[in-house]
Amino acid sequence: MAITIKDVAKAANVAPSTVSRVISDSRHISEKTKKKVRKVMDELGYHTNLNARGLVQQSTKTLGVVLKYSESDVWKLGNLFVSEVLQGISAHCHQYGYSIMITTGSTEDEIYGDVVRMVQGKQVDGMIVLYAKKNDKVVPFLLDKAIPFSVVGKPLERMNEIMFVDNDNMQAAKDATDFLIQRNHRQIGFIGDNPTFQVIQDRVEGYYKAFEEHGLQRDASYVKFVHTPEEEGAVVEEFLIMEAKPTALVISTPLQGVGVLKALHKRGIRVPDEISLIVFNKTLITEMSIPVLTTIDTEAFQLGYEASKGVIELINNPNTFKRSVIIPTKIEPGESHRKLTEDNNSVIDVTIE
Amino acid sequence: MAITIKDVAKAANVAPSTVSRVISDSRHISEKTKKKVRKVMDELGYHTNLNARGLVQQSTKTLGVVLKYSESDVWKLGNLFVSEVLQGISAHCHQYGYSIMITTGSTEDEIYGDVVRMVQGKQVDGMIVLYAKKNDKVVPFLLDKAIPFSVVGKPLERMNEIMFVDNDNMQAAKDATDFLIQRNHRQIGFIGDNPTFQVIQDRVEGYYKAFEEHGLQRDASYVKFVHTPEEEGAVVEEFLIMEAKPTALVISTPLQGVGVLKALHKRGIRVPDEISLIVFNKTLITEMSIPVLTTIDTEAFQLGYEASKGVIELINNPNTFKRSVIIPTKIEPGESHRKLTEDNNSVIDVTIE
DNA sequence: CATATTTACGGAAACGTTTGCATAAAACCA
DNA sequence: TGGTTTTATGCAAACGTTTCCGTAAATATG
Incomplete structure (x- = not known):
């Protein structure tokens, strides 16, 4: 003893x-x-003995983090993102003397069970939920129990009751598209994954908005979705047979970015010589690819850091205004884009930026 | 209330x-x-209320996990590995109703502090340490406190007092080298990072062993180390000016693998046409690269799973034999290697496997 | 039918803290 | 010097469980 x-x-x-x-x-x-x-x-x-202290103080100085790992490759990539968010959370928690407990479940229901145990079992003082999704039981539960929590991502409902931190995806997509337009691209394609996700819808909207603000025509035929993994090839094909084929693409995930790169490579199309690419999320993948991909950095670390900050404020003062934090995105130029000549935006006769 | x-x-x-x-x-x-x-x-x-239960039962059904995140790019990659190990731990823990608490510190000392708090504060019943390293205070502390724990990686001392799970790095390197020798490669280079790490030494040894078993001469000039990140270029250069330059390389991390790939690409040397590559650790990076890298899969998930299994057994029965588990590695053929013709191992006149 | 055994439950201590209340000693004030 | 305030400390309850021990009732035993 x-x-x-x-x-x-x-x-x-x-x-x-x-x-x-x-x-x-x-x-x-x-x-x-x-x-x-x-x-x-x-x-x-x-x-x-922190257990004993926790018992009498009714507080454990511990935050629970809901991790959504997935078997699918699409999400393995997500792990890099998750890793970085977690580091942001860690950094802030450590600063304020908070411990971190993570969920261990792998299915929706298991994870929900983990959350219930943490919260009802009084193991944690607050929670951080990574990724807001549809038909989720976790967030409603936390709302019901009035537990301090924050969400990384944009909640789909009851937004004003929830503290969340996210990027402005519309603005980010607009910035990316602007970036290309300013470099004289006019035929710009957009590739997204599941269009039922709010994130994707926001990005498509931002993409359109850039065109409008430049007095250009929006054209839905330049917007395509990849539903199953590794089907970037088909989409690339669709783009290539277009009459006015795109000189640049805005792509919504690093995995798709690399997928597109592979598909282009297979067809002997050079990046950025023949087509420019700009990809959402700066990760190790995008930095290690050949060529290094130009990205829209979503600042995963910062997302986590702010999420943690929010919860801890909420714990210390339950009346804290449930603000939502928008982390600005930043374009990180790589080697996958180039500028077209001003008077001629064809793929011939170009200047490398 | x-x-x-x-x-x-x-x-x-x-x-x-x-x-x-x-x-x-x-x-x-x-x-x-x-x-x-x-x-x-x-x-x-x-x-x-799990706090109250924990107090009287002197057990929290929680495992602490020592994560070593690092700012350096070399380790950002490690995060993919860590992610996967963590998932392995999670899977097993969930099965046995254990929660997971992770360290939040970012420096050596902070992490040590986290461990002390978890253990002495009776927040956890056992610990899992990811990565054994030199001059580490954590493992000695755990040994001293006689806390159930296991290590992912090979401890440097007091091995027989410690339960650990690791790959057989010597065997793995030997397998990789064999793999290339069987495909008629004779000039095979080895690239490792810090040669003071036991892992690397084991791998070099395995590499040599393969040569000996095939009755070939070992040649230390084919073994090179990359000390600073992104210096693969220099090493590649060294190899290329050799009289009998290597037709294949065994590389000890995915990051270096991609680095080498880039360096070769820059010099216009095609993989696997002109040189074959085989890389340690199958990760998303190696799978997404062009070409897909042939890898030695170290089964990170399994490493975590077994580590967790060990600790929980140790918790349930402190007299459990402190066995060490060796997770077998597996060669995952990708597109970065090829077979040379039997009578001629030059780079001309080859057959793609 | 008396005694022994089992079954089903209650009482209370214990786990290791924190904290409100009480109080003795010291310091201050007039 | 007597009373009041301040300072420093102790006592005991409380946090929410689990578990040892005791015991009445039910059942089994001879």
Whole structure:
């Protein structure tokens, strides 16, 4: 059995309560006894039992994090993103002395069970949910239990009751498209995954918006979706047989980016010489590819950091305004784009930027 | 305040102890009262306070995991590996009803502090340490406190007191080299990172061993180390100016693999036409690269799974033999290698496998 | 039918803290 | 000097469980 506060008290000839107050550095204890007690604590190698403290304080200084791992390759990639978000959360938590407990479940229901256990079992003071999705039971549960929590991503409903942190996906897509338009591209394609996701819809909208603001015509035939993994080839094919085929593509995930790169490579089409690519999410993948992909950095670390910040504020003051934080995105130029000559936006006769 | 066991007891007209026994499904309670109590529990929405339980049972059913994130790019890649190990741990933990708490520190000392807090604070029943390294304070601490733990990787000392799970790196490197020798390669280079790591030394040894077993001469000039990130170019250069330049390379990390690929690409050397590559660790990176890299899969998920299994066994029975588990590696053929013709191992006149 | 055994439950201590309340000693004030 | 305030500490309850021990009722035993 480990050393308890009582052992220390006995050895130092004080009451347990005094020891407790020394630990919390209460100002009601004289410096003299503080010194004495601390010395005994050191000698005996005392360490607070956080379980006991948690019980009486009704708080564990621990945050729960809902991780959504998935077997599918599409999500394995997500892990890089998740990793980085987690590091952001970690960084902030550490700063404020919070521990992190993660979900272990792999199915929807298992994860829900984990959350219930953490929350009802009083293992955590608050939660962070990575990725908002449809028909999710977790967020409604947390709302119902009035537990402090924040969401990384945009909640689909009851947005004003929820603290969340996300990128402005519309703006980001608009920026990316602007970036290409400014480099004299006019035929710009958009490739997204599941169009039922709000993220994708926002991005498509931003993409359109860029055209409008430049007084250009929007054209839905340049917007395509890849539904099953590794089907980028088909989409690329569709683009290539178009009359006015795109000189540039905005792509919504790194995985698709690389997929497109592969499909183009197979067809002998060079990037960025013949087509420019700009891809959402700067990850190791995009940095390691040949050529290095030009990306829209979504600042995953920062997303996590802010999410953690929000929850902890909420824990310390439950009346904190449930603000939503928008993390600005940034275009990270790589080697996968180039500028077309001003008077001629064909693929011939170009200047490398 | 939440519903406690006493509330349930009162509402069901039984003693708190009875409720507790119902929860643990004790056979000393009649089916009739079990039914009755369970009904009340449901109605009141009771959930065990795991803090209180942990306090009296001296066990939290939680495992601590020591994560070593790093800012350096070399390690960002590691995150993919870490992610997968973590999933393995998660899978097993979930199966046995264990929660996972992760370290949040980013420096050596911070992480050590996290571990001390978890262990001494009685927040966890056991620990899993990812990556054994030199001058590490964590493992000695855990040994000293006699806490159940396991290590993913090979401990550098006191191996027989420690339960660990690792690959047989010597065998893996030997297999990889064999693989190339069987395909008629004779000039085979080896690229590793920090040669002070045991992993790397083991791999070099395995590499040599393959040569010996085939009755070939070992040649230290074919073994090179990349000390700083992104310096693969220099090493590649060194290889290329050799009189008998290598027709194949064994490379110790995916990051270096891609680095080498880039360096070769820059010099216009085609893979696998002019040189074959085989890389340690199958990750998303190696799968997404062009060409897909032939890899030695180290089964990260399995490493985590077994590590978790070991600790939990150790928790349930402290006398469990501290076995070390060796997870077999597997060669995953990609597109980055080819077979040379049997009578001529020059780069001319070849057959693609 | 009396005694021994089993079954089903209640009472209360224990886990290791924190904290409100009480109080003795010291310090201050008039 | 007597009373009041302040300072420093102790006592005991509370947090929500589990579990040891005791015991009445039910059942089995001879």
